[in-house]
Amino acid sequence: MTNDLHARAETLIAKDRVEGISAAEHEWLSQHLRECTQCADSANAMQQALRSLRTLSVSVPRELAARTQFRVRLRAHELQAREPRWRLIWAMCGASWVAGAATAPYVWHGLEWIGHRTGMPDLLWKMGFGVWWALPAIVAAAILLMEGGERRPARTAGGGA
């Protein structure tokens, strides 16, 4: 028997466990294992290794599930408490956008008038209009950033270890 045959058998033994082998390969391997003690031992070693791996067990610490359920419920309550606040913020942003869109021409003319009356450069009052338009988004972004800042230091995974 050549070394190539043994190498092929070794490859198929592993392949069978990892990704599966075809019926023809299976047939060839079975035949080879019947004839070659060395490869049969190797197949048994693989079988034994996997059996050992599957029999490994761990004990889950007592109350871990209960403690986790408690923490999860607590966090759910926190999140729930924030929801009405968020709905209000989004509603206010929405209303602000609608009002902004509806009054945009008047605000433009108003700022233009103030700009001319005060001798302000055109660019300045036009920029003022831009800021006025973006104000709801800026406020929303600021709130989001503050929320993010509040959330972050709450707990780092594994930090207690």
Next chain:
Amino acid sequence: MADDAKTLVQGLRQRDPELLDRLIEQYQYRLFRYLLYITGNTERAEDFFQETWIRVLERGHQYDGKFKFESWLFTIARNLVIDWQRQKKAVSLDSMTDPEEGRGFEIVDEKAESPLDLFLQAESQERVQASLQQLSAPYREVLLLRFQEEMQLDEIARIQATPISTVKSRLYRGLEALKGLLAAGGAA
């Protein structure tokens, strides 16, 4: 099955506490075992276990039911461990995930005895445990996911964020190494 997935997606989206309680119960053993193997420390595994479920609660809306829930769950757990490792040691992600770069987050002997000693009773288990400890983390992880969790290659690839070919190669090498270690008596 499709209905189950739909119920799960909907429940997670709504942060249904009853559903989450059930999931925690259902997956406690598998998730804890996975975390224990990849962190190598009981207390840390407990912390990550809790943190994983908090993430599930917070990001439940991101689960779309296209893949198995356990894949998503294990991915969250794994990412938490990797983030923590990054913060703690400022080690590069590559060094933890690429077996060629080093041993990665191996089971550390922090209490004068191996953490798994606390759990493993039988002699044969101790031998396997000793052998597993000698494997690098990515090999240990794929072996666990494939042969204990009985996950498909594509599921493992998704969890590890690596191509299937990498998963296969890690499995082949991991199996070969485990076989060799067990044959040599594990802790040899």
